[in-house]
Amino acid sequence: MAKHAVEANFDGLVGPTHNYAGLSWGNVASKSNVNAVSNPKEAALQGLAKMKALADRGYMQGVLPPHERPHVPTLRSLGFEGSDEQILQAAAKQSPAILAAVSSASTMWTANAATVSPSADTADRRVHFTPANLSAKFHRSIEHKVTGRALKAIFRDEQYFAHHSALPSVSHFGDEGAANHTRLCSHYGEPGVELFVYGQQAFNQQAPAPVKYPARQTLEASQAVARLHGLAERNLVFAQQNPAAIDAGVFHNDVIAVGNGNCLFYHEQAFLDEARVLADIRERLTGTELEAIKVSGQQVPLEDAVASYLFNSQLLNSPDGMLLVVPGECREIASVSQYLDQLVSSDGPITSVEVMDVKQSMRNGGGPACLRLRVVLNDEERHAINQGVVLTDELYQRLTSWVEAHYRDRLVQDDLADPKLLNEVRQALDELTGILHLGPIYDFQR
Known part of the structure; x- marks a missing residue:
């Protein structure tokens, strides 16, 4: 007999070094916004607002932490030496492209974090993560250890x-x-x-x-x-x-x-x-x-699908059908907006559409679906996870206050070499692991 299970969404918290370095060849949005001024605080708050909106609707919502950036251990492995401050300065002078790469906040797109198979599908009846x-x-290849x-x-x-x-x-x-x-x-x-x-x-x-x-x-x-x-x-x-x-x-x-x-x-x-x-x-x-x-391409041309991230939306069960959570850009592109109106008026499984503002993420090429990792959990598994990462009203307030206290509201490429930024990030993440009950997961904590 099948066990009752839910699909939980674990969203990545946008990190304090969220910036537009245009690192992802093949990602049109990432390239088109290269060197723009980013707002890490706004980005993180937008992500939290999306999590809270879905949690308020009754969906199980978890939080995944950002990574330590700039990642000094990677710079050391590439031959940069000295104190952390000296390493940052040398990297900025000798290879700003490498510094930008090890400073990327790309871990916020947790759809790339792992592949997950639920226990209903696996031979040993456990949930598997790779x-x-x-x-x-x-810039992304350095993520998998943490x-x-x-x-x-x-x-x-x-x-x-x-x-x-x-x-x-x-x-x-x-x-x-x-x-x-x-x-x-x-x-x-x-x-x-x-x-x-x-x-x-x-x-x-x-x-x-x-x-x-x-x-x-x-x-x-x-x-x-x-x-x-x-x-x-x-x-x-x-x-x-x-x-x-x-x-x-x-x-x-x-x-x-x-x-x-x-x-x-x-x-x-x-x-x-x-x-x-x-x-x-x-x-x-x-x-x-x-x-x-x-x-069809006649309904939504491929370039409009890419620009709007129509399909990089969250498709969720709801009491009266399925809910499609789309980025705001879907209502700014005529073909996509018209299609969505037709979709919900048709007699199909998708019965409602909700717009979420994740513009800071979208400018780097990631919509609502990029920000979450889906994990199917039965009741026993749900109770076995670390409950410190499950979004509640209290945790939402704590994380909002944490972002307000630690994040900058403006970041440009030159800021990445600032040792003060590194110290700000480490202080913030050290506090975050306590809030989420994660223990020492970062290199600077070990």
Whole structure:
């Protein structure tokens, strides 16, 4: 008998060094806002407001901490020497690009933090976590160690949770986490279909691949994660993302498709072989019929889908259907806004749309879905996690006050070399681990 389960959203807190360095080749929004002035305080408060709005609606909402940035241990490993202040100054002088990379607040996009398989799908009936190696981008490839520590600090009980190391950090096993993974099911507590989407086959140079922008996820990485998680073949679908979409700026599958329950909401250019993907899902999905909502290029041109992040939205169960949580930009682009009006008026599974302001994140190329990691938990597992990260009214107030006390409201690239900023970040994070009951997860604490 299936156990009752909920899908919890664990959102990444935007870090104190949130800035616009344009580090992500293939991410159109990131490149278009390079060197703009950022507002870390506003970004963090926007993220918290989204979490609070969903928690108030009754969704289980958790918090994932930002990472220590600038990351001085990485600079030391690259040959910069001396005190922390000397290292920052040397990096700013000799390689400002490296300093920008180790100062990125990209961990806020926790859809990339890990791939998660619920206990209903795994052979040992535990929830499995594999931190993403994010090997395609240097600034993200340094995240997985601390991400793993944070996940272990939250999901501690080995009776219920299994943690794996990140895959080898090479291009053949490039892994971008849940941004290229979704799960379809009749009920959260029952076995579902885990859909892994990849950009290319690393060991097959003759297979289709994008030309302009790199494919960050490989088939081989997706297969490895599925093996680590003990997933049966009957629970798996591997689908290739359309290379033309990647070359149009769709760097992750969650920029062009999102799934929840028995609903897959996607653009017609999402998959290389759409018919086969849908057939495979339908063959494996039990207890329900797949509700496939395809958006045509005539309804929403691909460039509008990318600019608005229509599909980088959260698709959530609600009492009267499904709720689509979209970024504000979806109402600023005519084709997308018109489509959303038609969507909710049609007789389909998505019955309501709610707009969230995450503009600071959007300017770096991340919408509401980028900011959250989905974790399906049954009642026993839910009670076994570290309750200090579960968002309540009290925790929301504490975190809001924490942001107000520690975050700057203006940050430019030159500020990254300021040792005062590093000290501010460490003081803030040291306090945060106490608030969230995480223990010493950061290098400076160990």
